[in-house]
Each structure stands twice: as C-alpha cells, then as structure tokens.
Amino acid sequence: MxxxxxxxxxxxxxxxxxxxxxxxxxxxxxxxxxxxxxxxxxxxxxxxxxxxxxxxxxxxxxxxxxxxxxxxxxxxxxxxxxxxxxxxxxxxxxxxxxxxxxxxxxxxxxxxxxxxxxxxxxxxxxxxxxxxxxxxxxxxxxxxxxxxxxxxxxxxxxxxxxxxxxxxxxxxxxxxxxxxxxxxxxxxxxxxxxxxxxxxxxxxxxxxxxxxxxxGDEEKPDPNADPDTVISPGQLASHYAPSKTLRCNALDPQADEWLIGFGEIEGDDNLSPTSDLAEAAANLYAALHRADASSKARIAIVPIPLTGIGIAINDRLKRAAH
CATH class of the missing domain: 3.90.870.10 (DHBP synthase)
Incomplete structure (x- = not known):
C-alpha cells in the first residue's frame, strides 16, 4: 500500500x-x-x-x-x-x-x-x-x-x-x-x-x-496531415522516458552508464539473450525501470533491429531518449 x-x-x-x-x-x-x-x-x-x-x-x-x-x-x-x-x-x-x-x-x-x-x-x-x-x-x-x-x-x-x-x-x-x-x-x-x-x-x-x-493494400500516409497535431496517444516527441539520460544504439558503454543489452551483448540487463524481438518488447519497460533505479547516472541501450516489432521498440526508445 x-x-x-x-x-x-x-x-x-x-x-x-x-x-x-x-x-x-x-x-x-x-x-x-x-x-x-x-x-x-x-x-x-x-x-x-x-x-x-x-x-x-x-x-x-x-x-x-x-x-x-x-x-x-x-x-x-x-x-x-x-x-x-x-x-x-x-x-x-x-x-x-x-x-x-x-x-x-x-x-x-x-x-x-x-x-x-x-x-x-x-x-x-x-x-x-x-x-x-x-x-x-x-x-x-x-x-x-x-x-x-x-x-x-x-x-x-x-x-x-x-x-x-x-x-x-x-x-x-x-x-x-x-x-x-x-x-x-x-x-x-x-x-x-x-x-x-x-x-x-x-x-x-x-x-x-x-x-x-x-x-491487401499498402499504407497510405495522409498528405494533409499536420506533424504538429496530436491525433492519437503516443505521438508526443518526448514520451516513455526514464528520469535519467538514455543513449540509444550504444556499442561503447561508459563507466557511469547502465547498459541494456540484446542478444550476444549481455550488458547489465538483457532484453533477450536469444535475440527474440517479442521477448525484448515484453521486457523493455521493466528493464528501463530497473536501469532508472540503479546506481548508475545514465542509461545506454545497444542497437535493436529495425524489423517487425523492433520498429515499435525503436519508436519507444527514440521518444524516451528525446
């Protein structure tokens, strides 16, 4: 309570x-x-x-x-x-x-x-x-x-x-x-x-x-859409953010960074040791919570593939790091 x-x-x-x-x-x-x-x-x-x-x-x-x-x-x-x-x-x-x-x-x-x-x-x-x-x-x-x-x-x-x-x-x-x-x-x-x-x-x-x-057809972006107009949740530039600075696509973690790994890059935490993007998505926010609560001053995360649900993961990370 x-x-x-x-x-x-x-x-x-x-x-x-x-x-x-x-x-x-x-x-x-x-x-x-x-x-x-x-x-x-x-x-x-x-x-x-x-x-x-x-x-x-x-x-x-x-x-x-x-x-x-x-x-x-x-x-x-x-x-x-x-x-x-x-x-x-x-x-x-x-x-x-x-x-x-x-x-x-x-x-x-x-x-x-x-x-x-x-x-x-x-x-x-x-x-x-x-x-x-x-x-x-x-x-x-x-x-x-x-x-x-x-x-x-x-x-x-x-x-x-x-x-x-x-x-x-x-x-x-x-x-x-x-x-x-x-x-x-x-x-x-x-x-x-x-x-x-x-x-x-x-x-x-x-x-x-x-x-x-x-x-059976392709996505059709609206040519008249205003990028500054929010018409659905999740469109704000800064969103899903930890209290600490987050650095994406990190391959060179610094001593003061908590590294979130993926696949063979173990890190302090790992979204999916087997490189399973669905598992990584399920673990993403919990990993960010743990990183935010850690003793390290900053957070870094390794590159996540831009395929399938990896596109959604990268969207959240981009906004979290904004």
Missing part, C-alpha cells in the same frame, strides 16, 4: 471476484482504477463522464490536448461509438480482442455519449478491444466504455507490473488490480483507418506487414 502526504491510499490487490467488484464500483462512482492489459497497465475511468476522465488527466498530469484510447468489450460496442469502414471491420474481426487501436470517425451517438475530454475535441476517436481477461471482465461487469491510457505519470516509463503503477502513481489512484507482468509489454499499435485507406500512427505489437497482408 502506498500513501501520499494527504493520506490518500493506493492499494494493490490480487484479481479475484471481490476486487473485480470493487473496481467496478469505483468506476461507477466516477473514480479511476489501474487495470492490467496485455500491453501495459492502464488507468481506467468511465469514458462517458467528464469528471471521471478528469481524474485520469489529473492523476497523470497529462496534457489535455493528448487524446485517450477508449476500451470496449466487443466490436458491437465499438460500432456504437465510431464509424467502421469495411477495412476497419476487417481489422477488428481479425485482431480483436488484441493490441490494435483504431482511430475512426465519431458517430453522432459517439459524440453524444463520449466525454469531449476523451477525444481532445477531435472528430475522431481511438477504440480498442483488449484481450487481457481482467480488463475484459471489468468491461463486461461494468458495461462501461473505459478510457485507459498507461497508468503512470505522463511521459514517464510505462508500467508493465502492478508495482510500477504504485511507484509512479502512489497516492493518486485508489486501486491497482495486480494481473502479473504484461504479456506484450508495449502499447498497442494505433492505426487510422477510413474508406480511403489506413496509416499507422504508433507502431506496436501488430506490425505494418500484418496489417498490409490482411487488407
């Missing part, structure tokens, strides 16, 4: 029938709770309540122009909030439940139901149907769409364990449901999709190649 100076308590509880019911009760009361997903732990609140969504922004110190992903129980619930083109429906049928978020146009019903703070005033909304059994149980039992960014202070290292949440948000959130270490370890892939085509806004566990193979 973690308590802040005002006596606000953060409790970590194992996921059982009682704690699930407690989490649902908090959500219906307009409170935010931290829940495990297959990607990272999320700070969830009722996406239809502006006061509940404000708890997320307040707890994380999150900038209000940064929109949130709304988690739903199934594709039917998502279709009541956003417009799904044929491409979007195909993606949902294939990858949901799972680590894929889709930015789609809001329906009139979605505009009326969702808190404007969720979309940051945009005409689109990011939707995801998660695969983690705890998050799915809470979605089904609460019957609420849940806004749920990562459960950590804004811009800091994302949490893949319950204790990471308590270390970052202790005293800012009442309840953390402990579902163990997150399987994927990286935030979901975010894709913008409409009748005209699709483009990846944030790389993640679902790769560009997998999406292209399913849809």
């Amino acid at each position: 973690t308590m802040n100076k005002d006596g606000f308590k953060t409790q970590i509880k194992a996921c059982d029938t009682h704690s699930l019911a407690e989490a649902v009760a908090y959500l219906h009361a307009g409170r935010a709770v931290a829940l495990p997903t297959e990607t990272v732990y999320g700070l969830a609140a009722d996406a239809t309540s502006s006061s509940a969504v404000a708890e997320i922004y307040r707890a994380k110190n999150r900038p209000s122009f940064n929109p949130l992903i709304v988690h739903v129980a199934d594709q039917s619930a998502a279709a009541g909030i956003g417009y799904f083109s044929q491409k979007a429906e195909k993606l949902a049928q294939h990858f949901w439940p799972g680590p894929l978020s889709m930015v789609v146009p809001l329906t009139d019903q979605g505009k009326a139901a969702m808190s404007p703070a969720v979309t940051a005033g945009l005409e689109t909304i990011a939707l995801r149907c998660p695969a983690h059994p705890v998050m799915r149980a809470v979605l089904e039992q609460s019957a609420l769409p849940l806004a749920a960014p990562s459960a950590n202070m804004s811009g800091a290292i994302s949490p893949t364990e319950a204790q990471h949440v308590a270390d970052s948000l202790g005293g800012r959130v009442a309840l953390v449901l402990d579902g163990g270490a997150c399987q994927q370890g990286l935030e979901s892939t975010i894709i913008s999709v409409d009748d005209d085509g699709w483009r990846i806004l944030r790389p993640g566990p679902i790769t560009r190649e997998e999406i292209s193979a399913l849809l």
Whole structure:
C-alpha cells in the first residue's frame, strides 16, 4: 500500500471476484482504477463522464490536448461509438480482442455519449478491444466504455507490473488490480483507418506487414496531415522516458552508464539473450525501470533491429531518449 502526504491510499490487490467488484464500483462512482492489459497497465475511468476522465488527466498530469484510447468489450460496442469502414471491420474481426487501436470517425451517438475530454475535441476517436481477461471482465461487469491510457505519470516509463503503477502513481489512484507482468509489454499499435485507406500512427505489437497482408493494400500516409497535431496517444516527441539520460544504439558503454543489452551483448540487463524481438518488447519497460533505479547516472541501450516489432521498440526508445 502506498500513501501520499494527504493520506490518500493506493492499494494493490490480487484479481479475484471481490476486487473485480470493487473496481467496478469505483468506476461507477466516477473514480479511476489501474487495470492490467496485455500491453501495459492502464488507468481506467468511465469514458462517458467528464469528471471521471478528469481524474485520469489529473492523476497523470497529462496534457489535455493528448487524446485517450477508449476500451470496449466487443466490436458491437465499438460500432456504437465510431464509424467502421469495411477495412476497419476487417481489422477488428481479425485482431480483436488484441493490441490494435483504431482511430475512426465519431458517430453522432459517439459524440453524444463520449466525454469531449476523451477525444481532445477531435472528430475522431481511438477504440480498442483488449484481450487481457481482467480488463475484459471489468468491461463486461461494468458495461462501461473505459478510457485507459498507461497508468503512470505522463511521459514517464510505462508500467508493465502492478508495482510500477504504485511507484509512479502512489497516492493518486485508489486501486491497482495486480494481473502479473504484461504479456506484450508495449502499447498497442494505433492505426487510422477510413474508406480511403489506413496509416499507422504508433507502431506496436501488430506490425505494418500484418496489417498490409490482411487488407491487401499498402499504407497510405495522409498528405494533409499536420506533424504538429496530436491525433492519437503516443505521438508526443518526448514520451516513455526514464528520469535519467538514455543513449540509444550504444556499442561503447561508459563507466557511469547502465547498459541494456540484446542478444550476444549481455550488458547489465538483457532484453533477450536469444535475440527474440517479442521477448525484448515484453521486457523493455521493466528493464528501463530497473536501469532508472540503479546506481548508475545514465542509461545506454545497444542497437535493436529495425524489423517487425523492433520498429515499435525503436519508436519507444527514440521518444524516451528525446
């Protein structure tokens, strides 16, 4: 249990029938709770309540122009909030439940139901149907769409364990449901999709190649897109960052650097001794947390291949080092 100076308590509880019911009760009361997903732990609140969504922004110190992903129980619930083109429906049928978020146009019903703070005033909304059994149980039992960014202070290292949440948000959130270490370890892939085509806004566990193979066409970047406009989470230049300086693509670690290795380069920590990129993704944030807590003044990480999920790993490292 973690308590802040005002006596606000953060409790970590194992996921059982009682704690699930407690989490649902908090959500219906307009409170935010931290829940495990297959990607990272999320700070969830009722996406239809502006006061509940404000708890997320307040707890994380999150900038209000940064929109949130709304988690739903199934594709039917998502279709009541956003417009799904044929491409979007195909993606949902294939990858949901799972680590894929889709930015789609809001329906009139979605505009009326969702808190404007969720979309940051945009005409689109990011939707995801998660695969983690705890998050799915809470979605089904609460019957609420849940806004749920990562459960950590804004811009800091994302949490893949319950204790990471308590270390970052202790005293800012009442309840953390402990579902163990997150399987994927990286935030979901975010894709913008409409009748005209699709483009990846944030790389993640679902790769560009997998999406292209399913849809049978290539990614079509928006020629009118403003690079300074944030239309989905994870687009800020500085994000996922440790408190210490992080140096990427390091082959010459210095004495004051904690080296995160990969493959044959062992280091002080190793994302995957067998050079498995999926294992590296799952271990990335936990390794950054350990490095940040070490006695070394700085952090260095060896090169990670720019293939498959390695593209998403490098995206997080680039923003963490910004």
